[in-house]
Amino acid sequence: MIFDIILIACIVAAACSMPGVFLVLRRLSLQSDAISHSVLFGIVISFFLVKNFHSPLLMIGAAATGVLTVMLSEVLLKTKLVKEDASIGLVFPALFSIGVILISKYAGDIHLDTDAVLTGEIALAPFDRFVVRGVDLGPRSAWSMGLIAGVNFLFLLGFFKELKLSTFDAGLAASLGFRPHLLHYGLMIMVSITAVGAFDSVGSILVVALMIVPAATAYLLTDSLAVMIALSIGVGVVSAATGVIVAFSLDTSISGTMAVVCGLFFAVALFFSPRYGMVSKMIVARDRKWVFACYTLGVHLLHHEGTPEEEQESHVRHLQDDLKWAPKYAKKVVASGIRNGLLLKTGNHLRLTPLGKETVRSLMNRG
């Protein structure tokens, strides 16, 4: 059974990662929070209409609610009475609240409880089998999420160029005759459908985890859109699988643990990403500080080279008076200059090596 759960979790993660990438790039990450909450309203209302949790109408209803959320926020924004952040923050809690109230009042009719709305019931998903003519084809949610993942993938494939352009340069996209607004709604429909599909298994808030966190991790690792999508799917699937295994061995909430594992991967990327990680940035910044100090010293030495004051100006102790460097700092700079082959130290006097001279000259010419 654990394999079925891992399978479902991986498919959900893959389906969520795809729209997630664009939400992160378009700075709409919090829309995933808004939509994943408000689809509950759509699910409940559509359920009252069709009385069946597996009806495709539920998907349509939920997708419509997702679009409704975005539209209502835009309407509020257009009145100019509230700012963008508030317009989002006002709509989804209201819709979600109505959804929760309906569930709690008609709990007997709806087989959903208000806690499951938040956490999902992925542990129960494998029991709901997809059986065709007596043949068990596996868990139903694996199939439905697989379908959603496929649709997402086709959408990305079909509109890759358009999505890319409108994400990075909406103005250009509009002027070239693409319809960024239409694409925006397409993306929001994609987010809504994915959120509804994932709702059963991971609940509304962890949809946010699977959409945004792997995409944010991928964003720290690459500058290429295609690579980012691939990485984000990869990170999502690995976190989901790891999350399920950890949850089983510790006997904890599966969806909660998946979110925590996603967060751990994100933290690792945040600190140790080769180019954008905090640690590598710190190392680069630290190196740059010494390199800059070396250059300053080099310019100073070159400036006085061959002049009568050279004897005095190139003295090690002079750095404290002239450049106002603390003795310790000056010593470190000199050491780093010697290490990098820019300086020579004879007695207490400093001299530029040929390499040092060349470096400093090219620096001066650049300006």
Place this chain on the structure above:
Amino acid sequence: MIDFDYTLTTVVLGGALVGLLSGVFGVYALLRKQSLLGDTIAHAALPGIALVFLILRVKHPLALTLGAMVAGWLGTMTIPAVVNRSRIKPDTIMAVVLAVFFGLGLTLLSVIQKLPTANQAGLTKFLYGNASTMLRQDVHVMAAFTIISVCAVLLFWKEFKIATFDADYARSLGLPVRWLDMVLLSLIVVAITVGLQTVGVVLMSAMLVAPAAAARQWTNRMEIMALLSALFGMGASISGALLSSSITNLPTGPSTVCIITLFFLISILFAPNRGLLWQWIRRRSRHGEITQARLLEELYWLEQNHEPRSHYHEVRSLQAVNHERIDRYLDTLVRQGWIERSGAGGIRLTSVGLRQVETTHAEMEGKELL
């Protein structure tokens, strides 16, 4: 329900405190365009609550609230720390903190639920809020935090206000803006965590946004806005709490949010000056004024360009220019005595109307508009 009066007063008091705090601090969140921060803080608080319970194994109100505050504060401080040091954008890190902290909270809750002690029941009330299980001790804790926060706001009112509206100006005055921001953010964390018990983690953010957004519509003064926002917040959370304690199976958080959303809708529709109804009325009356001026102008033009002067013109010749029904506006002009109608349906300027047009022209020339 042991004692109805006891529960009732507890619920009303608790609701009032939550509404007051979230109303006042929501004003800052709204004006600083940080409304969505509340969502992150509230969700981030959950692991704090769970962890404190896991350590103490009892539901100590002060300890739980402090745990929530520490976790919410850590989550909040993560946002600028990450944004300033990496390429991650604010919206992304807010979503990441929200989801990951909440996930951790759910994981810890699932551990708690498997503990042998039966004491854990009721921790899930932090998800959707439950006013009716509130005890007097809870209210005491809430009151203590409310008093501290409100005193802080009153003490630093001017400083917070300047830092909110014009940080550069505040800096030029020598105010420690970074420190003020930090204190204010911490107070917002306090306001949110105090409300978690009644409104719940999931919907607490609405209590920060909606009262302030509603209050904003009625006034342009921050003092009045904060007062109104506190009143709206109190009204909504008291009535939400009362509703959910009197109707079974009605969670407090969602009902409070529905009520406060209603307050907001009423405000954007009917608030004087800013409200949509007022906007509509104003636009209509301005539209009428402009159309009337245009009609006068047209009649004047016809009069200047047709011999003999002051004969009647057909209304139709005007309608060709103003693609709409203009009878209403013509009637107004007749009532004002600026134009007159002939029996055959023609119209012309009266001498008063003529003078009116010429005064307008003179005024416009004075302002160099013509």
